[in-house]
Amino acid sequence: MQDRLIETAIDCFGRRGFDGASTRDIARASGTAMSSITYHFGGKEGLYLACAEHIAAKISERHAAALELTADASAIDRETAIERCLAIIDGFAQTMLHPDSENWARFIVREQQAPTEAFERLYLGAMKNLMEGVAALLHVVRPALPERERRALMMLIFGQALVLRAGRASVCKALGTEELGEAEAALLRAQIRTNTIAILSGGTT
């Protein structure tokens, strides 16, 4: 029942936010009583944190393959490093485009707006490793760029994929579509790849 509650809660919290979602709704949708939440998680906040950890685990799982691409960064050449960066960014973009990711992606975007303890768990459990891995890859791609500039560069590249979720409504307006389907997804992913190549292939200095 704990798992069932967490699954339902991620959906509710993702849709309506922490305050918008009610424990009664979550319990009802899970087919149990509200007091189960108190019993299993100690309360609404405990359930929320459990959701954050569950999401972190899911992301880690999904990005396990990507994470392997960041191993031995110092032992590969520039071409390979660029190719791996492109693969990781594309994976991230796919996640941002995937309907299944909608609820927990919204969960994370909300947390970024007003970080709580939950963000810390998301960061440590899922994001930190990936970000540090990409930073190491970029060190190979742009060895002469100062560390801070390189990290800024990294976040801006991620921003291209993030906008697909965080700015979804605007992206749809721009493309003149109601939602991002297969065709739009392919187009956006290809464009991200093109842009990222342009950004990374630039100054080798």
Add this chain to the structure above:
Amino acid sequence: MQDRLIETAIDCFGRRGFDGASTRDIARASGTAMSSITYHFGGKEGLYLACAEHIAAKISERHAAALELTADASAIDRETAIERCLAIIDGFAQTMLHPDSENWARFIVREQQAPTEAFERLYLGAMKNLMEGVAALLHVVRPALPERERRALMMLIFGQALVLRAGRASVCKALGTEELGEAEAALLRAQIRTNTIAILSGGTT
């Protein structure tokens, strides 16, 4: 008192979201009675929509100069069009970085996650003109690129600036800082400019 309520409400809604903010709090912080909200706006939702329109007006004002840059797009050369795009993106990035923009930026990001009537008003009142203007500029920069690809390209460029607000917590983690101060802002804006030049200077075909 209407203005006072709207100012306070934008702050509250930005911080805690629609459900998280309470009309009692908003009224108290505005130094008036809760029933004033009903009187002036018909209820919580009416106040929320009034906030959206107020924000749209503020943005329009702030981006008025940028909008002028998009005029006569068909009559300028490629170099000029690129320069204007860079100026507009930089202005947008500054907005995303500016502390004053924090609350209404959060307001908008929230709306994008789960668009309501308020997003429609924000889009029509503030975003549409700017986006269409930039699209026209990009038509000069990349005349051979298909329309849909060009619009995708535009949103991805905006994504670089959006991440500064929507992914703020992660950007801070990546840069190893608690908040984005003057130094970080300058660094990020410069990097966005560099990246955008790389993206736009690419295929002239």
Add this chain to the structure above:
DNA sequence: GTCTATACTACGATAGAC
């Protein structure tokens, strides 16, 4: 136009039966 008082609903937490 603004405030007070109040009605009604829904929330989260908790105690106790099973």
Add this chain to the structure above:
DNA sequence: GTCTATCGTAGTATAGAC
């Protein structure tokens, strides 16, 4: 481990005084 019942609090809305 799960449910029912209930408490106190806080939410929006509304009627009516000033």
